[in-house]
Amino acid sequence: AQSVSQHNHHVILSEAASLELGCNYSYGGTVNLFWYVQYPGQHLQLLLKYFSGDPLVKGIKGFEAEFIKSKFSFNLRKPSVQWSDTAEYFCAVNSVASGTYKYIFGTGTRLKVLA
Amino acid sequence: DVKVTQSSRYLVKRTGEKVFLECVQDMDHENMFWYRQDPGLGLRLIYFSYDVKMKEKGDIPEGYSVSREKKERFSLILESASTNQTSMYLCASSFRGQDSNQPQHFGDGTRLSIL
Incomplete structure (x- = not known):
């Protein structure tokens, strides 16, 4: 069965530190990959997505992610975090060949940025 | 901007009650989801x-049913609510799109x- 792993459940950083959140998925076929963010008290919103082409994708608010097919990974990065990046981050995968619109979400990473 | 509206932000019910959660989207999306x-x-x-x-059933359909009589509305029904169904419920929608992307x-x- 398809699955998505986010190994970092809680991350605490100081402002201006660099961020990398891991995401690994288990599926051998073509996938669509997403990162969503949920700020405190708000709904989930899309940070960035990868379908094809350049494996380095840029999203909103200075976030980027790199798709490494050989490692089944789609890690999220930001060079310098801000206090306002405190949120929960979810990686999600959708399989192209499965013929369904079912998305698999990771368990999430709670990021706390200290001012 | 896409708007997905859930009928209640907070809801308190008793064990055994039949509970209805409503979701409406305003962007003519084909796909709708309950998490x-x-x-x-x-x-x-x-x-x-x-x-x-x-x-279609997702990963944890037991104890739940759904109804989609109109394109914009997707209802989640708890047939006989139990304490282990205490949770945050999220509704989502998306275009069908090409390759589920x-x-x-x-x-x-x-x-x-x-x-």
Whole structure:
């Protein structure tokens, strides 16, 4: 069965530190990959997505992610975090060949940025 | 901007009651989804629908049913509420798109407590 792993459940950083959140998925076929963010008290919103082409994708608010097919990974990065990046981050995968619109979400990473 | 509206932000019900959670989207999306979000477990798919009157079971459908009589509305029904159904419920919608590559748009969630 398809699955998505986010190994970092809680991350605490100081402002201006660099961020990398891991995401690994288990599926051998073509996938669509997403990162969503949920700020405190708000709904989930899309940070960035990868379908094809350049494996380095840029999203909103200075976030980027790199798709490494050989490692089944789609890690999220930001060079310098801000206090306002405190949120929960979810990686999600959708399989192209499965013929369904079912998305698999990771368990999430709670990021706390200290001012 | 896409708007996914869930009828209640907070809801308190009693064990054994039949509970209805409503979701409406205003962007003519074909796909609609119901998830529950629990700490440490991320988002788990309950049911989804890719067309009016069509539905498919997700990963945890037991104890739930859904209804999609109109394209814009997707209802989640707890047939006989139990305390283990206390959770945050999220509704989402998306275009069908090519190769299932459309991101999902989420509502604000309904925090349901079953006493």
